[in-house]
Amino acid sequence: MGNNTVIQKNGVTNYQTAQSQHQQALRRGILDDASSLLIREGPTALSMRRIAQLVGCSTTVLYTMFGNKQGLVDQLYLRGFEKLCQALQAVSCTGSSHDYIYALGRAYYQFALDNSTYYAIMFSNPIAEYVPSETSQQLGQESLKLLVQALQDCAPIDEDEAWNQARIIWATIHGHVTLELAGYFDYPYVVPQQTLERALKALISQLLPVKSE
Structure with a gap:
C-alpha cells in the first residue's frame, strides 16, 4: 500500500511537471510567433484575435495566459531579456577577465x-503606446550583472563605477548593432563584427588597462 502511494505521488508529480513544462513551451511559442507578427506586419496586427488565429488557439487561452494585450507585450519585452540573459550566461568564463568581457560583448x-x-521590442519601441514598467526595466538591467562582475574582477572599482562602465560598453555594442540591423554597414569590404571588435578593444583598453605582471 505504501509503495503504491509513493508511486501514485511520483506519477502526479511527474504529470504536474510535464504539464508545467508544456505550458512554458506553449507560452514561449506564442511569444515567438507574436514577436515575428509584430515586426512583420506592424503594431496594428498585434491583436489578441490575430495572434489566436496565428497560433491556432482561442482568445480565451491568450487572456488566461497574459491577462490582456498589455500583459502580452510586457511578456514579449521580458522574454527578450530572458533570452539575452541565457545567451550571456552561456559564455564560458575562461581565460582573462578582459577576454571574458570581449566574449560577453560578442x-x-x-x-x-x-x-x-x-x-526591436526591447529597444526600438515598435508599439508607441507601450511603456515598460519600472519593474520590467529593472529586470532588463539584470542582463548587465555578469558584465559588471567581470569589470570588477579586472580593476579595483566599486559597484557604481562598474555599472557606469558596463553601460558605456553596452551603449557601444548597442549602437553598433542598431546600425548594422538598419543596413548601415552593407558596404563592400566592411566586416561589421571586425569593426565592433576594434571599437570594443579600444574602449576596454581605455577603461581597463591590462594589469602588468
Whole structure:
C-alpha cells in the first residue's frame, strides 16, 4: 500500500511537471510567433484575435495566459531579456577577465542578430503606446550583472563605477548593432563584427588597462 502511494505521488508529480513544462513551451511559442507578427506586419496586427488565429488557439487561452494585450507585450519585452540573459550566461568564463568581457560583448552582438524581432521590442519601441514598467526595466538591467562582475574582477572599482562602465560598453555594442540591423554597414569590404571588435578593444583598453605582471 505504501509503495503504491509513493508511486501514485511520483506519477502526479511527474504529470504536474510535464504539464508545467508544456505550458512554458506553449507560452514561449506564442511569444515567438507574436514577436515575428509584430515586426512583420506592424503594431496594428498585434491583436489578441490575430495572434489566436496565428497560433491556432482561442482568445480565451491568450487572456488566461497574459491577462490582456498589455500583459502580452510586457511578456514579449521580458522574454527578450530572458533570452539575452541565457545567451550571456552561456559564455564560458575562461581565460582573462578582459577576454571574458570581449566574449560577453560578442554574445550580446550575436543575440541581437539571431533575435532581431525581440531586439526591436526591447529597444526600438515598435508599439508607441507601450511603456515598460519600472519593474520590467529593472529586470532588463539584470542582463548587465555578469558584465559588471567581470569589470570588477579586472580593476579595483566599486559597484557604481562598474555599472557606469558596463553601460558605456553596452551603449557601444548597442549602437553598433542598431546600425548594422538598419543596413548601415552593407558596404563592400566592411566586416561589421571586425569593426565592433576594434571599437570594443579600444574602449576596454581605455577603461581597463591590462594589469602588468
